[in-house]
Amino acid sequence: MxxxxxxxxxxxxxxxxxxxxxxxxxxxxxTPLQAVELLVVSKKLNLCLHEWGKRRDFQMGITQLLNTQIPLTRDPPSESKP
Incomplete structure (x- = not known):
């Protein structure tokens, strides 16, 4: 393996x-301007695909399934002082 x-x-x-x-x-x-535009558009595409994937996962219930398997870590409740 x-x-x-x-x-x-x-x-x-x-x-x-x-x-x-x-x-x-x-x-x-x-050209330098074209190179910058290419990099900007590439980054925008990457971010859009990431957001699309998150929305798709949520709509299909995958995110909810994953969240039930991973325990939530929260700060312990603060103790109230008398």
């Missing part, structure tokens, strides 16, 4: 390196 996990780790690292290399090459091709 450890070798499988290591293989998956290597694949993830290679994919991340490919993603960064591609982004660097794209930025080299673009």
């Amino acid at each position: 450890d070798s499988h996990a290591f293989d998956v780790y290597k694949i993830i690292m290679e994919a991340d390196k490919l993603r960064l290399d591609t982004l660097k090459r794209m930025i080299d091709i673009l």
Whole structure:
């Protein structure tokens, strides 16, 4: 199992390196203004997908299911002094 996990780790690292290399090459091709616009739009897309995923999970009840399995950690009630 450890070798499988290591293989998956290597694949993830290679994919991340490919993603960064591609982004660097794209930025080299673009003008500085285009590069900034690309990075801004990419970040907006990432945030929108994250919010969409959270809403979808909530609508499907996945978030509620996960919350029931994870105990809530709250501050202990404060003791009232007489």
